Amino acid sequence: MYTYQVESYYDVIDDLLPIVEKHAQEVDLYQESVKLSPDLPTYEVMNHTGMLHIYTARVEDTKELVGYVVTLVNKHPHYNEDTYAVNDLFYVHPDHRHQGVAEALLSGLEDIMRGIGVSVMTLHMKEHMKFESLMDHLEWDRAEIMYSKLIKES
Numbered sequence: 001m002y003t004y005q006v007e008s009y010y011d012v013i014d015d016l017l018p019i020v021e022k023h024a025q026e027v028d029l030y031q032e033s034v035k036l037s038p039d040l041p042t043y044e045v046m047n048h049t050g051m052l053h054i055y056t057a058r059v060e061d062t063k064e065l066v067g068y069v070v071t072l073v074n075k076h077p078h079y080n081e082d083t084y085a086v087n088d089l090f091y092v093h094p095d096h097r098h099q100g101v102a103e104a105l106l107s108g109l110e111d112i113m114r115g116i117g118v119s120v121m122t123l124h125m126k127e128h129m130k131f132e133s134l135m136d137h138l139e140w141d142r143a144e145i146m147y148s149k150l151i152k153e154s
Contacts, residue, residue: 001060002101004108009047012054013040015065023091027126030150046072053085055109057092057101067092067101069109073118082119085109090123102131106138 017038024036046052051074057067070089076082092101106123113121124146125131135142 002057002066002096002099002104003060004055004057004104006112007054007056009043009052009054012056012065012068013043016054016068019065019068019091019093020089022093023089026094027129029126029128029148030152033150033152053109053112055105055112057096057105059096066096067105069105071109071113071121073113073116076120079119083117085113085118085121087121087123102134103138106134110138 020038021036024031028034028036043052051072053071053073055069055071056065058065068089068091069087071085072088073083073085076084090102090105092105110121121140122143123135123140125135132142
C-alpha cells in the first residue's frame with residue numbers, strides 16, 4: 001500500500017537524492033560523458049518562488065520513497081496567459097512498477113496542477129524507457145519528438 005503526497009523540497013531532498021542517482025543510472029543516455037550533478041541552489045530558488053512542485057509515492061508502513069514527479073510550474077514565454085507544468089523528473093523504483101504507482105502519481109499530480117490553475121502539463125519520456133501505454137490510458141496527447149546529440153568533447 002502506498003501514500004501519495006505533495007512534499008516540500010526541504011522535507012524530501014535527503015530521501016530524493018539517492019534515488020535520483022539510481023534513476024540517472026537507469027535512464028541517462030550520456031552518463032559516461034555527462035555526469036549527474038544537481039544544482040541544488042537553483043532548486044532551492046525554484047522552491048522559494050513556488051515554481052517547484054514535488055509529488056511523491058511512499059510505502060505506507062515504512063515511509064520509504066519509491067516514486068516521484070518533480071514539476072516546474074511557470075507562465076509559458078509563448079503563451080503568457082497560460083501556466084505550464086513542465087516535467088523535470090518522473091520515476092518509480094523498479095520494485096514498485098506495474099502496481100499502479102505511476103498512474104496514481106500522474107493522476108494525482110494532474111488534479112493538483114488543475115487546482116492551481118495550470119493549463120498544460122508536459123512530460124518527457126526516454127526513447128529507451130517508454131511508457132506510452134500508461135500515457136495513452138491517462139489520455140495524454142503525443143505532442144513532440146525530441147532529439148539530442150552529445151557534442152561535448154571528452
